[in-house]
Amino acid sequence: MIRIVIADDHTIMREGLKRILDGAEDIEVVGEAVDGFEALSHVRRGGFDLLMLDLSMPGRSGVELIRQIKDESPKLPILILTMHEEDQYAIRAIRAGARGYLTKESAGTQLLSAIRKVAAGRPYISIEVAEQLAMDAMPSNEDFPHKKLSDREFEVFSLLVGGKTIGEIADLLHLSAKTVSTHKTRILYKMDMHSLAEMVQYAVEHRLLTPLKI
Numbered sequence: 001m002i003r004i005v006i007a008d009d010h011t012i013m014r015e016g017l018k019r020i021l022d023g024a025e026d027i028e029v030v031g032e033a034v035d036g037f038e039a040l041s042h043v044r045r046g047g048f049d050l051l052m053l054d055l056s057m058p059g060r061s062g063v064e065l066i067r068q069i070k071d072e073s074p075k076l077p078i079l080i081l082t083m084h085e086e087d088q089y090a091i092r093a094i095r096a097g098a099r100g101y102l103t104k105e106s107a108g109t110q111l112l113s114a115i116r117k118v119a120a121g122r123p124y125i126s127i128e129v130a131e132q133l134a135m136d137a138m139p140s141n142e143d144f145p146h147k148k149l150s151d152r153e154f155e156v157f158s159l160l161v162g163g164k165t166i167g168e169i170a171d172l173l174h175l176s177a178k179t180v181s182t183h184k185t186r187i188l189y190k191m192d193m194h195s196l197a198e199m200v201q202y203a204v205e206h207r208l209l210t211p212l213k214i
Contacts, residue, residue, distance in 0.1 A: 002026055002119045003048040007033035008081070009057045013104070017052070017081075020111055027115060036060030043073050045109070050119050053098075055082040059174055061195055063096045063151035072096035079118045081107060088208065091127040100124030146189035148209065156183040160196060161203040188195065 004021070006029060008014050014032055023025050030048050033039040036059040039051065051069065055062050066078060079100040080093045090101040100118040102110055114124040125133075149157060159169045166184070170177045193199055203209050 001028055002050060002115060003028050003030045004050050004052055004115065005029075005031040005033060005039070005042045005048050006052045007036075007039040007042075008052075008054040009034045009056065010054075013054075015149060017107065017111070020108065020117075024112055027112070030052075034058075036065045039065065040068065040072070043069050043076060050077045050079060050115060052079050052081050052115070055080055055084055055093065056122065058172060061173075062155045064155070066093060066096040066098055067151075077121070079114055079119045079124065081111075086119050086131050087126075088154075090125060092132055092154065094125060094129070094133065095125075096151065101126070144206065145193075145202070146206065148190045149187060153183055153187050155205075156180060157187050157199065158208065160184060160187075161200045161209060 004027060006014050006017055008017070018029050021029055031042050033042055035057050039057075040051065040060070042048065043051065053066070053069075057065075060068070066080075067075065069078060077100075078098045079088070079102065080098045081102050081104060082089065083104050084090075094103055099121075099125060100114050102114045102124065117124045130143070144156065146157065155173070156169060161173065165179050166177050169175070169180045173180070187199070188194065191199070191202070193202070
């Protein structure tokens with residue numbers, strides 16, 4: 001039996017996932033978390049085999065949360081289930097320690113297979129992500145500006161171009177507004193840009209915009 005904890009801040013999504021998993025005799029949902037703090041509490045208590053984690057939740061989330069979970073429980077398999085379709089999000093998540101990456105659009109048809117693979121110790125990623133990971137390991141003359149950003153900076157960048165204000169980002173990430181402003185300044189410097197409008201245009205051109213949650 002594969003015992004799972006689902007970490008997602010949307011009740012409808014958690015209920016939908018549980019309905020998909022109800023028909024699997026070898027999978028049991030033993031816990032739920034609505035934010036990063038609850039996810040960490042489950043990790044510290046233990047008693048389950050796999051964490052299904054949304055990348056975007058209130059409080060501690062994203063790549064930073066993955067790293068902390070792996071620091072505290074290195075052997076716990078993490079399957080990312082997210083609205084982020086782009087390879088860049090997947091690559092950062094895998095490098096941080098996630099063993100699988102699945103978009104919510106694909107969950108209906110691929111979820112059970114992904115869970116079983118990840119729980120068995122095998123990776124579950126798309127061919128595109130695997131290719132990008134391999135390409136990133138090779139020397140290249142092409143270096144996109146957003147790849148220069150740290151994981152936290154990329155998270156702030158994603159929220160900024162997605163329309164969040166400095167104050168909203170500070171609340172979401174449990175940071176001070178001053179810290180978020182500092183991140184924004186560093187992002188603009190690293191990407192050789194001068195305004196949020198330039199960042200948004202870049203995000204559109206490189207398909208890095210985050211889908212809005214409803």
